[in-house]
Amino acid sequence: MGGGSVLKLPEHSGERLSRSPLILVAIQITFEDLGDIARADARAVQNVMGRTSWPGLFSNPILSGVLSATGINQQPTRQGWRITSPDAFSAASIAPDSATIETRAYPGWGTYSGHFSLLVGALAEVLDPQQHLRLGLRYINQVALPDWATDWKEFIPPTLLGPLLDETLGPGITATEQRIVIDVDEGAHCLLRHGAFADSDGKSQYLLDYDVFGESQPAFEPRKIMEEAERLHNVVRGLFRATITDKLYQHLR
Template sequence: MLNLPPADHTPLRHPPLPLVVAQARFATQAGSELSSEVTARFLASLVEAGYDFSQVTPVQTNEIVFGPGVPPSATVSASGFQFSPEDRSWMVTLMADSVSLETPSFLSFDAQFGPLLKAVLSAATVAVSPISVTRVGLRFVNLLRSPDGLNEWGRWLRPTLVAPHVDELLRSGVLNHNQQLILDVAPQVRSAVRTGPATLENQDAFLLDIDTFAELATLWTSDAVSGWFEQLNESGVALFQALVSAEMLAHLKYGDDGEAGAQ
């Protein structure tokens, strides 16, 4: 297991986050489905908590099933609903076996994302009555830009993540590369880390996609699940700060004028 320094939760003035997603998977009584009554209870709970997610859209997903005696092309369809405000700055998805929250407008877990996530988990508890939680995941998709515009990624990220770009032989010829790591970051907590060059607004960038998760088999309570997401946030932030250089972290925190983002 990694020995990570404690996370520093100072808000970033320049958060490099086009997407943050939290998902909790759960088990319910056999035959449970998302009826109109269930959906109405879920939406009413969000409204009661002070969140206006008036845009409701049916969604359907297809998953490929693998296993003995099952053709690889076999799929299972699942249906659910997405809820969002009019500006679609947030998206809540309720399925028969999961609930998720995502946003391209992440600023702070404690002050912004976390309180809404708690409301979403409470609404799922009221509407769906989950019996157990099977998986929780918190994904931070970071797209980093070189502060000096030179794209010398060995200066801005941990060298192991960008080895081809700092190798004397390879760096002049690298057109693209990507890698994935699965890291043991805390008791029962792992992180899938995906890295590689990317493009952001027609400029070169570097992807640092950190999906921190725990696979569980415990009874569901919204408080307990919220607690797990707080642990995932702690581990995910600590890992991010360990994977970028001190110079990059200072740039994201303070920008060019030395002042941190608002608390």
């Protein structure tokens, strides 16, 4: 078990992969509850980010419930907002206690972190949160088994494949799903979801879903938030490289 140890993750150059398996990337920052966000405030955040690059503004009601002995008690709907890019592949979501920027067309860390920096700066200028409670990066990868391969043995480390390697059960397993909590160091943690499955066409896929996060209660300072985002991004890169084989990495390049 972790116990505050520091993992020695492999180096990753951060090069763009020609066969990138990324299907979704998101960064979320959590802060103290600011109350429902008015449309005028959401529009002001959009203006600071740049209306040309982020032209869409849509209401995004937030539904929540509390589990009790009698079931789930629905809580009052709260107001949130969604600001979208021209192609709608990227969006910034603003809630009373958090903000997220996500994309289904990842442009690389340099551009993507720039988008997040714009959002953080706009939040500081318009909404003025005082505490930075949690920062999380999520990278969801869906890797397709190469056409010339018959299984995952050469592409995913055996320690992750687990039951797929079992001589008795392995041939009959059609899907696996596992959740692993990893303490990377005292300030960074990861919930890794991974497993094999078949898509709608029957082609074998492997999910590698990294939810890397840090929790603290420092002041909401954009520069320090971006430094922490950079650090967590390096953690994601190292975890990705640690959970695929050299052969798969070369294939994705």
